[in-house]
Amino acid sequence: MTVAWMLPASPRRPWTPPPPARVPASVAAAYWTVTRDGTHLRPMTVRDAGPGRDFLLTQYAAFNADDNTVEGDRAFRDFVAVPALTARLAAGSVVQVADRRGTVLGVCEMHRDGYLTLLYVRGDHQGRGLGRRLFEQTLTRLRAVVPDLARIRVRATPYALGFYRALGFHALADDAVEAQGLRFHPLELPLEADAPAVTDT
Numbered sequence: 203m204t205v206a207w208m209l210p211a212s213p214r215r216p217w218t219p220p221p222p223a224r225v226p227a228s229v230a231a232a233y234w235t236v237t238r239d240g241t242h243l244r245p246m247t248v249r250d251a252g253p254g255r256d257f258l259l260t261q262y263a264a265f266n267a268d269d270n271t272v273e274g275d276r277a278f279r280d281f282v283a284v285p286a287l288t289a290r291l292a293a294g295s296v297v298q299v300a301d302r303r304g305t306v307l308g309v310c311e312m313h314r315d316g317y318l319t320l321l322y323v324r325g326d327h328q329g330r331g332l333g334r335r336l337f338e339q340t341l342t343r344l345r346a347v348v349p350d351l352a353r354i355r356v357r358a359t360p361y362a363l364g365f366y367r368a369l370g371f372h373a374l375a376d377d378a379v380e381a382q383g384l385r386f387h388p389l390e391l392p393l394e395a396d397a398p399a400v401t402d403t
Contacts, residue, residue, distance in 0.1 A: 246298065247291075259279065259282060271383035274382060277382040281319075295312065295313050296312045296343050297320075300332055308321075310340040311340070321333060334369065337369060341354065357386035366387075374389060
């Protein structure tokens with residue numbers, strides 16, 4: 203597999219949690235956990251945008267770039283650029299990151315309209331349940347602020363199609379679709395209405 207681009211590594215900064223007032227106590231346990239191996243699943247912060255971008259570009263190159271055109275590669279790079287990530291965080295996108303000792307192992311992003319736009323797990327950590335945990339924690343956090351959410355939609359890459367089917371997503375089209383040079387399968391997961399409303403700021 204050909205790697206389309208390589209970025210210089212971001213300088214690593216120790217991560218510190220946001221002030222307690224930014225993490226509502228009623229939902230903190232639902233989206234901030236530490237696994238037995240020391241992996242933190244937690245909300246993404248602005249300081250995570252650089253390492254998050256580097257991680258996402260590396261995983262895209264390894265698992266998705268061959269399915270897309272040069273236009274698609276450019277669209278993905280633009281979507282995960284630091285200014286784009288930070289703008290979506292500021293606009294209220296729910297983004298969870300999995301990291302261990304400063305190394306990003308996974309990222310999941312959902313918009314408040316129920317669109318799952320990013321879910322990547324590092325290759326050597328796939329198949330261990332980390333992707334499912336990231337998805338579930340991101341969804342739990344999203345439903346805490348949008349309790350009447352009826353469905354989650356995703357444009358699944360060909361590589362991740364089996365993963366999403368295992369989560370219960372069903373196809374909205376018979377075949378893969380292409381838009382902006384990106385090839386994907388439109389999928390949907392209906393949700394039951396049972397989440398309590400909580401303010402997440």
